[in-house]
Amino acid sequence: MTRPPAPRDFDHPDVVLVPHGPMLLRGAESVQDVDGTVHPVERPVVALCRCDKSSRLPWCDGTHKVIPR
Amino acid sequence: MRLPKPRGPLSEWLVARLAGTGVAGAAPTSDSWADSWDDECISLWTLHELSFRGFEDADDRAEWDPGLLGVRHDLETALEARLRERWARTDPAPVAPEDVPAALETVVAEDDGPSLADHVRRHADRDQVLELLRQRSVYHLKESDPSAFVVPRLPVRAKAALMALQFDEYGDGDPNRLHSHLFARGLEAVGLRAEYGAYVDDAMPENLEMNNAGSLLGLHRRLRGAAMGHLAAFEMTSSLPSRKMVQGLERLELDGPMSAYYDEHVEADAIHEHLASRDICGTLAEDEPDQADEILFGAFTCLDVEARFASALLASWGAR
Ligand code: FES
Ligand SMILES: [Fe+2]
Ligand SMILES: [Fe+2]
Numbered sequence: 001m002t003r004p005p006a007p008r009d010f011d012h013p014d015v016v017l018v019p020h021g022p023m024l025l026r027g028a029e030s031v032q033d034v035d036g037t038v039h040p041v042e043r044p045v046v047a048l049c050r051c052d053k054s055s056r057l058p059w060c061d062g063t064h065k066v067i068p069r
Numbered sequence: 070m071r072l073p074k075p076r077g078p079l080s081e082w083l084v085a086r087l088a089g090t091g092v093a094g095a096a097p098t099s100d101s102w103a104d105s106w107d108d109e110c111i112s113l114w115t116l117h118e119l120s121f122r123g124f125e126d127a128d129d130r131a132e133w134d135p136g137l138l139g140v141r142h143d144l145e146t147a148l149e150a151r152l153r154e155r156w157a158r159t160d161p162a163p164v165a166p167e168d169v170p171a172a173l174e175t176v177v178a179e180d181d182g183p184s185l186a187d188h189v190r191r192h193a194d195r196d197q198v199l200e201l202l203r204q205r206s207v208y209h210l211k212e213s214d215p216s217a218f219v220v221p222r223l224p225v226r227a228k229a230a231l232m233a234l235q236f237d238e239y240g241d242g243d244p245n246r247l248h249s250h251l252f253a254r255g256l257e258a259v260g261l262r263a264e265y266g267a268y269v270d271d272a273m274p275e276n277l278e279m280n281n282a283g284s285l286l287g288l289h290r291r292l293r294g295a296a297m298g299h300l301a302a303f304e305m306t307s308s309l310p311s312r313k314m315v316q317g318l319e320r321l322e323l324d325g326p327m328s329a330y331y332d333e334h335v336e337a338d339a340i341h342e343h344l345a346s347r348d349i350c351g352t353l354a355e356d357e358p359d360q361a362d363e364i365l366f367g368a369f370t371c372l373d374v375e376a377r378f379a380s381a382l383l384a385s386w387g388a389r
């Protein structure tokens with residue numbers, strides 16, 4: 001017996017762009033940064049820096065909040 | 070953990086009753102403890118703890134003992150009234166459900182409480198940092214536990230998002246990465262005691278009140294919106310200060326497992342803040358519009374009790 005697919009009653013995107021903030025990425029197993037280094041992902045959701053000012057790229061560290069818009 | 074040291078007539082009565090020693094008799098009336106804030110704080114902390122891990126020297130059935138629940142009710146009523154009064158003094162405007170995430174950002178932006186992380190980064194000496202870690206251990210050794218009580222009380226979207234956040238707090242299934250465990254390893258590495266509740270007897274009343282506020286919101290279904298607002302404000306004010314903590318710990322050569330704990334929070338809370346403000350609080354307010362203002366009350370409370378704790382600790386060091 002095959003299981004019917006889960007209902008899609010709610011939006012649950014894999015990628016969410018936070019206004020003036022990071023990109024949230026769900027369900028990834030690894031992320032390659034701009035230097036080509038591949039970082040394993042150990043969380044259900046990660047935040048990727050979009051402002052390029054994070055001290056721990058490719059991840060967001062909240063620095064975008066102190067950058068004037 | 071063993072029962073804490075009493076700090077006045079109410080906690081003396083309470084500890085004797087929980088330990089089953091002596092004739093405890095009837096609870097002291099509220100006029101006998103109303104003047105001792107310290108006594109009030111440690112008593113409510115002790116009563117709440119019965120719903121977390123409890124005490125080796127207290128009967129586990131005490132959690133639902135009607136005589137103790139009456140005392141807990143009086144203490145919680147007094148605390149909640151105090152917290153709501155502080156919120157009312159800011160003259161909050163009602164918020165529309167769809168504006169909750171933006172309103173949370175405003176509450177956080179308007180917070181002008183002193184920053185302990187700033188002090189640690191630049192000025193604190195080793196003894197001050199160790200004192201701060203002892204105080205923080207009261208919460209961090211049960212990190213996230215108060216919000217775990219809220220899970221069954223939420224509608225579908227907020228529930229799923231809270232579980233995603235809590236899963237990360239609890240190590241993504243790996244006990245080695247559980248946040249409270251990381252903090253315990255950090256305490257050991259800087260030469261402090263790491264067992265659950267180790268420094269409760271040293272906790273300042275401002276710190277106990279901060280912990281009691283979090284437990285109060287987490288333990289009552291009625292306060293679920295405030296509990297989630299509290300969580301959001303906590304997460305939204307964590308990643309940048311955590312980075313300052315790392316810098317301060319490194320400056321004092323206290324790096325290693327303790328700075329690893331804060332380092333984890335730089336990254337984790339840069340994610341959690343969005344889960345909490347948008348996916349938990351935002352959807353909760355849409356699904357249960359009467360919770361919108363409650364969410365902001367909880368957020369304000371989180372920042373307010375932290376500001377009071379930070380002011381008291383800095384003042385005790387002559388640092389402000
Ligand atoms: S987007 Fe958050 S630090 Fe760059
Ligand atoms: Fe955490
Ligand atoms: Fe967190």
